[in-house]
Amino acid sequence: MKTPENKTGSRCKTLLSICIPTYNRESLVVALVKSLISFSGNFEICIHVDGSTDNTFQALYELKDPRLRVLSSENRGRAEALKSAVRSANGRFCMLFDDDDELDKSGFCRILHDCSKPLPTKYAGRVYHLADDCGERIGSLFPEEETNLTALRADYGIDGDKKEVVRTGLLKQAVVMNSTFRRVPTSLYWARISLGYDIVCVNEIVGRKRYLQNGMSSSISGLKKNNIGPMIALHQAIVLLFLKGRIRSSKFALRSLFAIFLYFFLRLLRGLKGRPAIHDRR
DSSP, rough: OOOOOTTTTTGGGOOEEEEEEEHHHOOHHHHHHHHTSSSSSSEEEEEESSOOOSSSSHHHHTTTTEEEEEEEOOOOOOHHHHHHHHOOOSSSEEEETTEEEEEEEHHHHHHHHHTSSOOOOTTTEEEEEEEESSSOOOOOOOOOOBBBBHHHHHTTTSOOOOOOOOEEHHHHHHHHHHOSSSSOEEEEHHHEEEEETTTEEEEEEEEOOOOHHHSGGHHHHHHTTTHHHHHHHHHHHHHHHHHHTTTTHHHHHHHHHHHHHHHHHHHHHHHHHTOOOOOOOO
């Protein structure tokens, strides 16, 4: 993967683009955006409203903040909504954000400060911790040695949601897929970036992750089964990372190899039954 630059290259004036896909969560996303625009700093917010049937688009439009860019389309799923938000980003770095996430003011200041510092080209960006509803850090501390986003989980057993802030050009390359899948695991984007780049680990909590009862985390198993193509692509990327020496865990790679065969079998079985996948609308 070549090191891409934004069209503005090194002269890019915006430090950070916060990219948010949303669907029918007016109260949540409006509250989030109001919180974000209360912060000062060199950043922008790029939101894609994925065919919401509520008043999300109008409510966001009425906020009228110059740092806010709101796009919309018919409902095509989270993958396309996220891709659209990322494509509209002009910042030097990009941070993916769910509409039910929260960002602390102190954490946001830390992220912006880090974005303003020089970053060696071998690094894709930085990764930070999130807290749960009780304010406790999700997952264990990051390792001190150099690593990549996939190796954090494969080799060090780092689990739970994190907040990744990566070079926008790299993320724009990673989100491109030839097929119009409705949901693509974010870990696939990180795996693609991990093939060529390491990450700077920052052992600080910058925000909070909330898990809603009707959120994707509550139905993750079904979403995987109904979006087989992206899951195969994810596990293929993991196997390739192992073959290239970017991850060391043979157990992690073998598990992905088994998953590839399993998902191919599910795809074949579904084809024999003649039943189309039931896609999540988000």
